[in-house]
Structures are given as structure tokens and as C-alpha cells.
Amino acid sequence: MQLERATVLEHIPIHGGYNLLRMRAPGVAPRVRPGQFIHVKIPHLEECVLRRPFSVFRADGDALAILYKDVGKGTRTLQYLKAGETLSILGPLGHGFPDPNPAAYPIIVAGGYGMAALYLTARTAPVKGIAFFGGRAAKDILCVSDFEALGWTVRVTTEDGSLGRKGIVTDALDEWWLNESAGRAPELFACGPGGMLKAVAHRAIERGWTAWTSMDNSMGCGVGACLTCVLKVREGEGWTWARACREGPVFDARAVLWEEIE
Amino acid sequence: MQLERATVLEHIPIHGGYNLLRMRAPGVAPRVRPGQFIHVKIPHLEECVLRRPFSVFRADGDALAILYKDVGKGTRTLQYLKAGETLSILGPLGHGFPDPNPAAYPIIVAGGYGMAALYLTARTAPVKGIAFFGGRAAKDILCVSDFEALGWTVRVTTEDGSLGRKGIVTDALDEWWLNESAGRAPELFACGPGGMLKAVAHRAIERGWTAWTSMDNSMGCGVGACLTCVLKVREGEGWTWARACREGPVFDARAVLWEEIE
Amino acid sequence: MKPDLSVMIAGIRMKNPVMTASGTFGYGPEYADLVDLNQLGAIVVKGICLAPTKGNLTPRTAETASGLLNAIGLPGPGVDGFVREYLPFLRQYDVPVFVNIWGKTVEEYAEVAARFDAVSGIDGLEVNVSCPNIKEGSALFGTDIRMFERVVRAIRAATKLPVIPKLAPNVSDIAEFACCAEACGADAISLINSFPGMAVDIETRGFKLANKTGGLTGPAIKPIALRLVWLAAKAVKIPVIGMGGITTAEDALEFLMVGARAVAVGTASFTNPDTALNVVRGIEAFLAKEGLASVSDWVGALRE
Amino acid sequence: MKPDLSVMIAGIRMKNPVMTASGTFGYGPEYADLVDLNQLGAIVVKGICLAPTKGNLTPRTAETASGLLNAIGLPGPGVDGFVREYLPFLRQYDVPVFVNIWGKTVEEYAEVAARFDAVSGIDGLEVNVSCPNIKEGSALFGTDIRMFERVVRAIRAATKLPVIPKLAPNVSDIAEFACCAEACGADAISLINSFPGMAVDIETRGFKLANKTGGLTGPAIKPIALRLVWLAAKAVKIPVIGMGGITTAEDALEFLMVGARAVAVGTASFTNPDTALNVVRGIEAFLAKEGLASVSDWVGALRE
Ligand SMILES: Cc1cc2nc3c(=O)[nH]c(=O)nc-3n(C[C@H](O)[C@H](O)[C@H](O)COP(=O)(O)OP(=O)(O)OC[C@H]3O[C@@H](n4cnc5c(N)ncnc54)[C@H](O)[C@@H]3O)c2cc1C
Ligand SMILES: Cc1cc2nc3c(=O)[nH]c(=O)nc-3n(C[C@H](O)[C@H](O)[C@H](O)COP(=O)(O)OP(=O)(O)OC[C@H]3O[C@@H](n4cnc5c(N)ncnc54)[C@H](O)[C@@H]3O)c2cc1C
Ligand SMILES: Cc1cc2nc3c(=O)[nH]c(=O)nc-3n(C[C@H](O)[C@H](O)[C@H](O)COP(=O)(O)O)c2cc1C
Ligand SMILES: Cc1cc2nc3c(=O)[nH]c(=O)nc-3n(C[C@H](O)[C@H](O)[C@H](O)COP(=O)(O)O)c2cc1C
Ligand code: FES
Ligand code: FES
Helix, strand or coil: CCCEEEEEEEECCCCCCCEEEEECCCHHHHCCCCCCCCCECCCHHHHHHHHEEECCCECCCCEEEEEEECCHHHHHHHEEEEEECEEEEEECCEECCCCCCCCCCCEEEEEEEEHHHCCCHHHHHCCCCCCEEEECCCCCCHHHHHHHCCCCCEECCCCCCCCEEECCCCHHHHHHHHHHHCCCEEEEEECCCCCHHHHHHHHHHHHEEEEEECCCCCCCCCCCCCCCCCEEEEECEEEEEEEECCCCCCEECECCHHHCCC | EEEEEEEEEEEEEEECCCEEEEECCCCHHHHHCCCCCCEECCCCCCCCCCCCCCCCCECCCCEEEEEEECCCHHHHHHHHCCCCCCCEEEECCCEEECCCCCCEEEEEEEEEEEEHHHHHHHHHHHCCCEEEECCCCHHCCCCCCHHHHHCCEEEEEEECCCEECCCCHHHHHHHHHHCCCCCCEEEEEECCHHHHHHHHHHHHHHHHHHHEECCCCCCCCCCCCCCEEEEEECCCCCCEEEEEECCCCCECCCCCHHHHHC | CEEEECEEEEEEEECCEEEECCCCCCCCCHHHCCCCCCCCCCEEEEEEECCCCCCCCCEEEECCCCEEEEECCCCCCCCHHHHHHHHHHCCCCCCCCCEEEECCCHHHHHHHHHHCCCCCCCCEEEEEEECCCCCCCCCHHHHCHHHHHHHHHHHHHHHCCCCCEECCCCCCCCHHHHHHHHHCCCCCCECCCEEEECCCEEEEECCCCCCEEEECHHHHHHHHHHHHHHHHHHHCCCCCECCCCCCCCHHHHHHHHHCCEEEEEEEHHHHCHHHHHHHHHHHHHHHHHHCCHHHCCCCCCCCC | EEEECEECCCCEEEEEEEEEEECCCCHHHHCCCCCHHHHHEEEEEEECCCCCCCCCCCCCEECCCCCEEEEECCCEHHHHHHHCCHHHHHCCCCCCEEECCCCCCHHHHHHHHHHHHHCCCCCCEECCCCCCCCCHHHHHHHCCHHHHHHHHHHHHHHHHCCEEEEECCCCCCHHHHHHHHCCCCCCCCCCCCCCCEEECCCCCCCCCCCCCCEECCCCCCCHHHHHHHHHHHHHCCCEEEEEEECCHHHHHHHHHHCCCCCCECCCHHHHCHCCCCCCHHHHHHHHHHCCCCEEHHHHCCCCC
């Protein structure tokens, strides 16, 4: 974990309101593990005291990239940043995805920026698996070619049917389970909206699969000090708080109290 | 007076920390009178609730220009603004310089952005007079060629002697009075630091000249509502407050309580 | 169908719930070139006392993070000066006018109120008991419950005009003051006034304001104001006028949602003179989007 | 020559006057990868009470204009948990450690103090009487002078450790509380704690914090904090630790100039984890520039 002034290498709009921000960060980039995030101080946003967390999409040598969506003040302002300018980043943060179990069949389930957050996992996985991407429409689907270039199979589901199968991502997962799994024990890696994670976790728990879910809790410090980002996890008969920024963002799906998550 | 979204036409650094910002402002520009100012909302400076006042340097048709110096948060941030971007301006504001009396010999005394603030007066003056510009060093002297192009004589004084005469601007004024005035009754138009204005006003009052001084008081609303910008002016035997943004920024030197000004 | 924005405050019907905050909109003419005064819910003028006053020395304001400190110190034309110089102008418009009043003693407060009682063309009196800038005991009117009660009672007895005490925010129990105002016969209450604060300069080693301390306003204080308005609105039945950092329609809707029946725009008028009118338009658009027929349907809509 | 930054607070020598504010720096390990703890003036850990606590539900924080609202609600490991899990780590460093304590009753406060009295490796107790988040009467400890006196006296009697009551900002007369703390035998006081505030969401029509209200911190409250620290420092002889919105060395120098003998960095550590160390370096550079031999020469340098 390190505080670093990164230099923007590339900053381009993708689609669906998403932008790719690639930066030189020789202190942070080489240390990133799949599923970790960086905490970004948005330049020229003096009136906001908090940083904004973004999952690392790619990390190559001294460079790293994030894929972010314009959803509010911070992400809107971030878009002003030009190549050559600098920004303060803190990272790599959090406890990311574990290395995929070579004995299991890896499955990725992703929505929104989860497609970016899972790229490094796909890249390091010893077995090329299948990635289920879901979104409202075609514009919400990211990184398909990146995953395919790694040798992964990508199955897209959109709610409006504008790309891939019409429906929700867990329909596609269920279908795979019924028709294609051939008894293979899958290991799930999931990142996306709370509802999606919950649906994935329920299936995993029911069917005895291992599933790792990345929890998108809003954050304060990002390093474990402020206790903003906590979620309830099982402890013995009861529960305890876990910090999404330290113990997470990735949790074993069996540990999370899903009934508390919307 | 009008609130307008102006579009940046040109934004270039000059020297000495000064920048020229030219904008299209079809509502405000045609109405500007010499010595008036605009009140600018600095883009991307959300944490500052106040606008920043700047004298109008040039106003030509639908366009106007200001010359501003980077002295703090607002002026530093303003520099990020690029051609094509927009900003909110309020203007023209204040009571500017009166039309020069055609029977008098017009003299301009200026320091800092005062050289810009007096350009329109020089342009509209029926008689081409003499302009005394003072500053610490060569880099603090602005607009000389603009004034010369209007047919004015410019006399520069710098404290370090790096341009023109070494000394302070009132030395040059005194010299003119002793050696060149030839009994002509001058009318003075002055804008610059408080100390300079005070020195000019003392001479004018002593010698019975008419002098108009533009007072650089820090401002809140800019329109007369908040009573931030007040200065003491004579009223009968006593004094009353006058608002630099409404009754001013230009005052008859005889009206101002100079003993209260630093 | 356009939502109905009108509200009744202290017996006065306002076209919409958006007023100007005292001291931030002058006496009316200052903004008249920029803002159609007829489109405001009401105008609240700068604080007036008996005789003309000069206020504090300069500097009078200092910017802070998302806020403004001011120690203007209540300069003004006095009752007669206001009635002579500004009231005829204001009466040309179809907009309620509330006069913000203050005094140095209970008797002076009452006398100012009595004098305005005799003037026609004024819709109500907002009582500034909370201005932190005057040293002669005025600060106490707003934070000492007995002083507060005395001044509100005296004003109530001195005028038939609607009386709107404006609460000081720097008290531990705002509900106590709100209830006291109601019990003393106030027609509405407004809050919050500026919050006592200070700024200094390490280069000069001095204060940034001639008066040393001043009142903090603007977006910085909005979270504080919102809580106090919420607590006050729960404590009383009379209308509450909420203010403190309102800059957007969303801000205003927040104050209305927690129980304010009207709001005032202050410091934000300095930032953007058209703030109050933008807030009116934004409230209208929001109510339409939410399918609400009237702004009253939104007042207190908070799900507790 | 390097200026001498060291200060004595409550009998403890600190290398420099810059501490971490309770609740914004965890228990030490959280920031240890980023900040050399040995370079801090002191570490103040998150509030601890007798038994482990879970704190409030989420959401626990909401950003506001130049500020942060929090209603973390004091989750923590309790006295034993802290001593077992965190104290050994902290004792590896050469930095004073102050434990911020709280309780639900006067007796509980005293018991926590007594328990820490028996522990070695703790340099003092900061007493949180002003946390606005706990409903069980704690808010009253900070705003009711009799409750405040009772709790400070009880703690004073229960421990030989330095005692530093942390004042609540939402009182009308801060000097009263500062003087009371001094009279009850406090070794120093610290202020300000977060200011009660609230945020709501017009889309959900609900509160932004699970606890409804929270405490406002950050640059937004700096002008409020500066005035209260100034008033408190004038009222007492014991050292005052100033905090509220400190983000830069300049901010810290302002607090020292108005009379604080040390300062704490809170919310700004979230924005930039290296804030406290930058503040230390900036103070040093400023003193050198001004030709001051020691930070004590700057404390109270305000020209009144
Ligand atoms: C561990 C982690 C990794 C993340 N990775 C990415 C990423 O790779 N790409 C990306 O685009 N975003 C990512 N996010 C979400 C991102 O942090 C938020 O979108 C961002 O903070 C919003 O800031 P803002 O100022 O633009 O919006 P705000 O003005 O703060 O909020 C705007 C709207 O977005 C909502 N919002 C704010 N934060 C979140 C959040 N964390 N989750 C969901 N909704 C939120 C708010 O409730 C509000 O409705 C991640 C979040 C976490 C916790
Ligand atoms: C009527 C009027 C016309 C002006 N015209 C021009 C102009 O044409 N060009 C130009 O460059 N500037 C002009 N100014 C000054 C300009 O408004 C300030 O420089 C600007 O507001 C500083 O903003 P800031 O946020 O950059 O500095 P801040 O961060 O607000 O202040 C930085 C430093 O500058 C000082 N400062 C702030 N305002 C003023 C001021 N009004 N006068 C002197 N010092 C100040 C502060 O005390 C501080 O030391 C004018 C001011 C007035 C009142
Ligand atoms: C420059 C200025 C002058 C003010 N003068 C008065 C006044 O005369 N009487 C009064 O009751 N309040 C006065 N106030 C307080 C405002 O009416 C309002 O209560 C406060 O500014 C909070 O609202 P805001 O945050 O929207 O500005 C003044 C505020 C400012 C900024
Ligand atoms: C997230 C958070 C948690 C806090 N927890 C505590 C606490 O446990 N005990 C306490 O006395 N103060 C607590 N505080 C208050 C701070 O110690 C400090 O008084 C306040 O934040 C003001 O300083 P700042 O503006 O620099 O943040 C907390 C503040 C924040 C932001
Ligand atoms: S964000 Fe502060 S503890 Fe996780
Ligand atoms: S700046 Fe507000 S009255 Fe002049």
C-alpha cells in the first residue's frame, strides 16, 4: 500500500458512460493483485473530502488502468483529467480475489465495472473458463474482447436483448449448470451490483460451489481506519463487521450475511 | 447589469503572472463603460462561494477581455479555462470613470491591472494625454503598446529600474508637473495599489486637480447588497460608507477618506 | 398540470416557498435588474433598527471552505430611512415583504416593532435575535432562553404584524427556543442564522475580520442547518422557514422534506444572483416529476 | 538552525504538536504502511469503552460540502481487546499514545479510566463526552455542564493518567466547559469534536445515515472550531489541543496562533494519509522562515 502521484498516460471514453484511464504508477502498479482497488483523489474537487475507489482493470509493468463510469460529482470531474496531468492514488488496497483453484473450473460473473475488476483474475487463471457478463443493454457490456483475447469464453446477457441473450446474467449461469457443466465443480468469481452478487451467492451456497464476491460498499479512508465500509459477516452463531476495504472487498460468499444486502 | 454565460475566445499568458482572457459576451460587452468591472464565477472552484471581480480591459462589439494576475486560489484555477469553454459573468458593474473633460489634459496613473482598467478611458478620451505606469520591475508593466497605439504617451517607472525610469510612479508625475505641464490643468484617472492612489490623491487635492481613483476593495455580491466592499467617504462634516461595487469603484479623490486607506 | 407552489406563512400567502434571506438581498433594488422580484415567494430585507447605523469596520467578510464568514454588523437606514427610501420601491411589486428587525435592548426591539406596526405595506417582521456581530448583548437574545422569551413577548405585544423570530443556531437545544417562540405567540419561526466563527491570517498574525469573529453561512453549514430545522419543525405547529446553505432546488427540497414550510436563499445569491428563481423552477419540476399536486404534499415527506 | 517543534501536553513530551484525531486514524496499524508513526506528535486512537461494541448500522458516513458527516457510533474492541490486540503494536513505536474513552454512564466512564490506569504503555486519556451518536445520554455529557462536571470528576478520581476532556462544540458558552474541566483537575482539553448535523436524500425520502444524524467534520467546520479554540484557550491555563478541519500546515498554524498548544488532524487523513506529516514539515518550514526558535514562540501569537 502506497500513496503515489500517478501520471495520466491515456484517458478515453469507451461507451455507456465508461472511461478508460491509464496511468503510470511505478509504485502501485507492480504490486496489484487481482480484485484490488485504488483510492483516487479526484483533481479539482476540493469541496469533496473523500477519495473515490476504483478496481484495477489492468496492471502491466509500471502502468495500471481503471474503467470508470460517470455516475456523480467525482466521476464527472475526473473526466477533465488530461494525458500528462497527475493525480494522487492510494493503493493497491484491499484483499482481492484468491488465485483460482487449478482443480476447479473458473467462472466469472460480472456486471458493470465488475467486468474490468475481474480481468486480472481471468488473466492469471491457470484454466481458461467462462465469463458471464450482464447488463441492461449492449452499451453496458465491457471488455468482451479483452477476455476473449485471454482465451476465455464470454457469454453476454442483456435485459433488453440488445446484445447476447435476453435476460439476466444468472439465467445464463443456470443454463450452463443444467446443460454444460458436465459435473465439473466450478469456482465462481463475481463482481457487480448487490442484487447480482446475492443471486450468485445463493446459487453457490445451495449447490455447494466455492464463490468469491467483491462487495461494492461505499468507502471513507479505504485503509481500515474509519469503519465506514463495513458489512456483516458470519462469526460463530452470530455476526461481526468486516471492512470491505481491508478484509474485503472480496469475501467468500458463505461468509456474507446476504439477507442484509439489498 | 446582466448575468451571462460567456464563451472563451482566447486565453493566453502575458508576462509577470498576467493572463489575457478574451470572451464572447454579447449581453455584457456592448454595455461596458470605462472603469467598470465584471464579477466572475471561477469554473471548477465549487468550494469558493464568492465571485471574483475583474476590470474590463477591452470591450469590442460582442467581445470583452480582462487581464488578470495569478495571486491566489481563484486566479490560479481560472487559468485552467480553455478556449471554447464557458464561464458565468455578471456585469457590467459599478460606476466607472467619467468621460474625460475635453477642456482638461488627461493623465492616467496606473499600477498593476490598473493599466488594463484604464485602457477604455484612454480610448474614449477626446484628448490624447500621458500615461504614467509604475511597477516593481519590467515584467509588471502591461499594455504599453496598446496605449501608444491610441496615440498616448506612456512613461514607465520601475522600482528596480529594469524598464523606464527608476523610482515610483509619482516621481514621474511630479517631474511632469514641474517641467512639462506648462500650466495645463490636468484631470487624473488612477487605478492601482492603495498606496499609489493615496499618493496621487494627495497631490491632486493639494494642487486643486480633478482626480478619479478606482478603489480595489474586496467584494462579496458585487451588486450592492452585501455591504462588504464599503469605504469611508466624506458626507458633510462626517463620513458615510460608500459601496465600491455600486457608488464606485471610481470615486472623486476628494470624497475618499484617504487616512483610512493603507 | 403545474404543481401548486403557493404556501401560507404566518397568515401571508406566498406564490412559492422561496424567500430571500435577510442581509443577502439588500432592500430589493440591488438585485432588481437581475431577478424578477415578482417571481420570489417573499423578500426579507436586511436587518433594520430604530435609527440609522453604520455597522462594523472593514474587512467585513472572509471566504472559507464552502462558506462565508461575515461581520457586516448591521448597518442600515433605520426605520424611517427604510420606509422613505426603500418601501415605495418594494411596494411596486406583487411580493410579500418581511422586514428583519433588531435592537440593542428589549425596549428598542419593541419600539421598532411598534413603529413598523403603523406602516402599511409590510407583511411581517422577522426578528433577528441571533446576529452574532453586535456586542451589546444581542448575542444573548438568541442563546439565553429568558432573554429570548422577553424579546419575543415584547414584540408580540407591540405589533399586530406577523412575528417571525429567527433562531440562533449555537444553542444545545433548539426545540426549547422553537417552543418558546410558539408559546409567546410567534406566527412562524425561521432558522438558521449564521453560525459564530472566526478566521485568522498567519502572515499578518491578525483576524481576517475587523470585528474578529463573524457568522458562518453557505453550503458548509447546510448539514447543521438541516438538523436544526428538522428538530424545530418536529417541536412546533407554527410554520418553520428553513435556511442555511441552500444553493440548489435539491437543497431547498431537503429543507422542505424535513419539515420547513418555506425556505430562504442567502449566500448563494452572491454566487449566482438567479439562485432563488432557479430554486423555484427546480422545485416545480421536481414536484411535477414526482406527481405531487402541491408543495404542501412534499413538506415533511421525510420517512423517519 | 532547525526550530524546536516539541511541546509538553498534559505532562507528556511530544516531538511535535501534531496528533491524529480520534476515530480518524484507527488504532495505529491501519496507516502504518503509509505514515511513519514515529514522526507523529502523538497518536489518539478510536474511542474505547468497557466491552466490545458494534456501533451503528450502515450507511455510516455521508460527504457534504467541504465536510463529512459520520455516525460510526463507536464500534470498538473494548478495554481488554484494545490492550491485547493493539497496544503491543503501538508500543513498538516511540510516540505517545492517548486513548480516547467513552461510556454510557458516569460509572462506566470511571471504570474505563480505572482499567486503563492499571495498564502500562498508555500516556493519557482523552475523554469523549461529545460524541453525538450514542443515544443513551452521552450527548448530554457534553452539553449539560453538571453532567460534564460529574464525568470529569469521576474520571479524575479513577486514574493517575493525564486526563483530557474533549469538548462538544454545540454549546452556547464554550469557556464554561473549558473552565469546568480545568477546575475538575483535567490536564488539558481538546476541541472540537464533530458538530451535530444531518443529510437526507430526496430520491429515497430518507436519511443518508442509518443513525439519522451524525457529526460534521472537515474544512467546513474550521471557522467554527477556530473561534471555539480561541475562546477556550483564553479561558484556561491548561493546554488546549485544537482540531476541526485541519488540512494544511497553515490551518494548524492558525489553531496554534489562536492559542492551541497542539493540534490534531482528523478527516484530512482520509483525503490524504500523509496530511499529519505534511503539517509537521510545514510548521517547521514556517517557523524557520519567520525566524522563530520554537513552536512555543508561535502559540498564541495572534495580535488581538
Ligand atoms: C471497491 C470498489 C471498487 C470500485 N470500482 C469501480 C470501478 O472499477 N469502476 C467504477 O466505475 N466504479 C467503481 N466503484 C464505484 C465508484 O467508487 C463510485 O462510482 C464512485 O465513488 C462515485 O463517485 P461520484 O463522486 O462520481 O458519485 P457520488 O456523487 O458520490 O454518487 C453518485 C451516485 O452514485 C452512487 N454511488 C456512490 N458510490 C457508490 C458505490 N460505491 N457503489 C454504488 N453506487 C455508488 C451514489 O449513491 C449516488 O447515487 C467501486 C467502488 C468500490 C467500493
Ligand atoms: C473592482 C475591482 C477590479 C479588479 N480588477 C482586476 C483586474 O482587472 N485584474 C486583476 O488581476 N485583478 C483585479 N482585481 C483584483 C482581483 O479581484 C483579485 O486579484 C482576485 O479576486 C483574487 O482572487 P484569488 O482567489 O485568486 O485570490 P485570493 O485567494 O482570494 O487572495 C489571494 C491574495 O490576494 C489578495 N487579494 C484578494 N483580493 C484582492 C483584491 N481585490 N485586491 C488586492 N488583493 C487582493 C488576498 O488578500 C490574498 O493575499 C480587481 C478587484 C476589484 C475590486
Ligand atoms: C452578508 C450577510 C448579511 C446578513 N445579514 C443578516 C441580517 O441583517 N439579519 C439577519 O437576520 N440575518 C442576516 N444574515 C443571515 C442570513 O439571513 C441567513 O440566515 C444565513 O446567511 C444562512 O443562510 P445561507 O447559508 O443561505 O446564507 C446575513 C448573512 C450574510 C451572509
Ligand atoms: C469517522 C470519524 C470517527 C470519529 N470517531 C471519534 C471517536 O471515536 N472519538 C472522538 O472523540 N472523536 C471522534 N471523531 C472526531 C474527531 O476526533 C475530530 O474531533 C473531528 O473529526 C474534527 O476534526 P477534523 O475536522 O479534522 O476531522 C471522529 C471523526 C470522524 C470523521
Ligand atoms: S473505508 Fe475506512 S475502514 Fe474501510
Ligand atoms: S460587494 Fe456586496 S455591496 Fe459591494
